[in-house]
């Protein structure tokens with residue numbers, strides 16, 4: 001059998017619960033396709049800080065780098081909100097992305113027919129939405145230098161950051177996005193603010209240049225303010241969106257809320273080579289942690305992305321995706337996606353139901 | 359009678375049509391309150407570029423600076439999309455904001471009961487939305503230096519911009535926002551990305567410090583990605599939002615689309631002293647320009663903001679606001695807000711109907 005080594009990072013809040021469920025699903029889907037996993041659980045986020053004094057201990061990063069793929073639960077919580085910046089769980093996450101060089105963040109936002117009523121958008125606007133945000137994840141204003149604090153001529157305190165993109169960074173994320181668009185509906189919308197920012201002008205120029213290698217993909221450009229509007233007005237117009245780190249942070253969250261079921265949405269972060277990082281897009285939800293109330297489906301679907309994008313095991317991935325749809329069709333719902341007429345279940349029971357359909 | 363000098367900048371596309379209508383409404387509302395206006399029309403945007411070679415001719419900026427208030431229609435259009443950056447209509451607008459030192463951009467997003475069905479959000483989510491985005495307009499990444507293009511160590515081309523805020527810039531926009539929140543429902547939500555950006559950390563620190571002077575206003579903080587979600591999930595939670603230039607660009611457009619009627623939404627840009635700049639938030643709509651199809655209500659309501667925030671003439675402002683509501687109650691609708699059972703009118707007729715109710 002094929003063997004893969006997976007690093008599990010349960011993290012904080014509901015993280016451990018959803019990871020434990022997703023691990024079982026991954027195991028079963030793999031074994032049915034002749035795949036064996038060895039799992040290594042490592043501390044990350046606030047839990048790691050409590051244990052070791054660092055939100056991303058060196059052993060955790062090393063284990064992740066050596067793995068075939070990394071599955072993360074969630075990080076953060078009120079408890080660590082007052083930590084100094086370099087000791088915050090979020091900083092650990094940024095360091096993990098940097099350390100794994102996962103520059104391409106894939107965030108699908110899909111409205112499932114079973115859950116269309118969860119959206120705050122009118123049914124005819126929400127139904128059929130199926131888009132993918134490809135966000136640049138290791139560049140731009142998140143990592144740009146110089147950054148910090150200083151004083152201006154008048155002795156006034158200043159805080160500053162640098163939004164910067166180099167050609168190679170834009171080219172590689174553009175290629176990932178074109179490849180993805182090609183396998184979807186063949187439409188790529190590049191989002192920038194090229195009417196104001198030089199970093200965006202270079203972005204637009206390079207994305208346009210790379211398009212020459214993908215004549216089968218239809219490229220369009222949109223300003224970020226307009227994109228934020230269009231996602232509300234008519235989200236179905238989008239197939240694949242590619243954008244920078246900060247715009248991707250904002251737009252992918254907006255897009256996920258449009259589906260109305262962020263407890264369902266997975267994500268993948270990929271590098272040139274080396275292990276990918278897979279995680280649900282929801283947070284650590286400290287208010288419901290440890291109560292068996294969390295929706296594990298986003299993490300289960302992240303495990304499917306791990307199989308598909310991280311290991312190239314499309315069949316095993318499909319098993320998981322279908323199992324999730326089956327389970328929804330049978331009417332099983334956690335609290336966040338519950339509506340009258342369905343069966344309310346907890347995190348564990350939802351996991352067991354999915355296992356039955358894998 | 360009181361006398362005010364108003365600079366009118368019709369601009370491009372539908373700009374001249376909506377300005378001509380709004381001017382008549384302003385005149386009548388003023389005269390009924392003992393106010394006389396002298397109007398000076400100046401070229402701006404693409405129209406100014408065609409006429410003089412510059413999107414903001416010096417005479418236009420000088421006239422605007424000397425006026426008591428400035429009313430702008432809209433700028434831009436396909437025709438000038440290929441202009442070099444410093445000759446684009448948008449650059450003229452940024453120069454006008456800088457030249458008038460209007461650092462505070464007020465963008466209300468209100469769902470009127472008459473138009474609640476225009477929103478793509480479900481009725482119970484959209485109805486009652488009444489929020490104000492206060493956007494910092496002359497700082498941050500729009501104007502920060504250094505900016506431009508360069509090459510990195512590897513000889514790779516780079517594009518870069520600087521997000522920078524100084525204490526005095528944050529303090530003054532925070533004060534404007536607290537004053538506005540105080541006159542509204544007393545809630546201010548400051549939006550930033552303080553978990554990642556130093557510029558946002560200073561932002562949060564200063565807004566928190568200024569809050570001490572406004573004990574009657576309830577201050578909260580939200581990350582920009584979460585704000586983009588919350589605007590879709592439950593927009594009624596917001597009263598007043600204050601944020602930086604680029605986040606404000608994105609979130610105010612998202613908020614306006616949530617109302618479903620961006621043809622209705624005005625904006626005001628104010629400085630420490632000197633004339634304010636008032637304009638509809640919609641664009642120049644070149645596809646319907648010159649066809650008497652434009653909705654003039656956003657510009658008419660911008661004229662109301664001009665009276666209220668620019669000249670302190672609250673009574674005349676109220677006349678215009680009430681006239682707009684009356685006209686909607688009578689069922690008059692331009693194409694963009696039309697729904698069955700109402701009376702479809704053009705730009706001019708809508709203006710005449712509003713005049714009847716002033």
Ligand SMILES: CC(C)[C@H](C(=O)O)[C@@H](O)C(=O)O
Pocket residue numbers: 090093094249553554583
């Ligand atoms: C936690 C935070 C640093 C992170 C980000 O901004 O990238 C999060 O919002 C995300 O989108 O994964």
Ligand SMILES: CC(C)[C@H](C(=O)O)[C@@H](O)C(=O)O
Pocket residue numbers: 195196225448451452607
């Ligand atoms: C035209 C453009 C430069 C401008 C901006 O980004 O500020 C516009 O989007 C706005 O919001 O007024």
